[in-house]
Amino acid sequence: MNIGDVANRTGLPAKTIRYYEDIGLITPQRDLNGYRRFREQDLHKLTFLGRARALGFTIEDCRTLLALYEDQSRASADVKQVARDHLARIETKITDLIAMRDTLTELVDACAGDNRPDCPILRDLGGTD
Amino acid sequence: MNIGDVANRTGLPAKTIRYYEDIGLITPQRDLNGYRRFREQDLHKLTFLGRARALGFTIEDCRTLLALYEDQSRASADVKQVARDHLARIETKITDLIAMRDTLTELVDACAGDNRPDCPILRDLGGTD
DNA sequence: TCTTGACCTTCCCGTGACTGGAAGCCCCAT
DNA sequence: ATGGGGCTTCCAGTCACGGGAAGGTCAAGA
Incomplete structure (x- = not known):
């Protein structure tokens, strides 16, 4: 092929x-x-x-997983560990993104979105409190 | 300074x-x-x-936002649009990550994690259904 | 037989947003 | 004058590919 x-x-x-x-x-x-x-x-x-x-999974994770996949005498614990580490990284990312989303949502909601210059989003970013 | x-x-x-x-x-x-x-x-x-x-925000978003920030005659609608687009991208990422997390969680939970080779994670990845 | 077009090859550069490190200049204190 | 920290530029690497150029290969049709 x-x-x-x-x-x-x-x-x-x-x-x-x-x-x-x-x-x-x-x-x-x-x-x-x-x-x-x-x-x-x-x-x-x-x-x-x-x-x-x-x-x-990262490429390096894939390399590891592929090796385990081909190793008939692997321990499932090794596979599980790779997956759990990856899961932890994903959880962290989700947490971070949700924090961003929440802040952004607040800002977007607070912004009139009209043709006037006043904007809570820029006020927040500029730290003009 | x-x-x-x-x-x-x-x-x-x-x-x-x-x-x-x-x-x-x-x-x-x-x-x-x-x-x-x-x-x-x-x-x-x-x-x-x-x-x-x-x-x-990406660097290019930042460039745009900074220009708006400095432009006293900006329309807040322009700022809001940038933020909303970004928010949409974040929502997409969150959705994707949550799907990954759910699948991974299922797989991790299903894996015994002992010293035997049998592993649902590898079975799933290998598509040996 | 020739040609066309779809496939395949390698090679190199670009992506985003930095980070690390080398080589070298500058400034201040001892 | 010497040491150490801070500053400068430039180059290379990150991650997981994608785009595109230049050129070889193959099967089908005129």
């Missing part, structure tokens, strides 16, 4: 697939003409990577 | 302040020895930038 077919079947852009090879996440074979030749195993890995990335 | 004092008073790293000058957000004067000399006006702008960045 060529990269275009793999891109179609995995939903990953060809560029991304090449990038994943560059950084050693996958190692597809090569045809005589230099084209990458993907086997089912590669497709499977790429699907794995696509899902892990969709869950927000 | 030199950059170190400004960094202390604004809480922004000196590197960041230099960067903001590089990209034209501020234009401090220079002493004869080449040192940046900051006036109150610069400090005020930097504080503004610090707050706007803390609310997650």
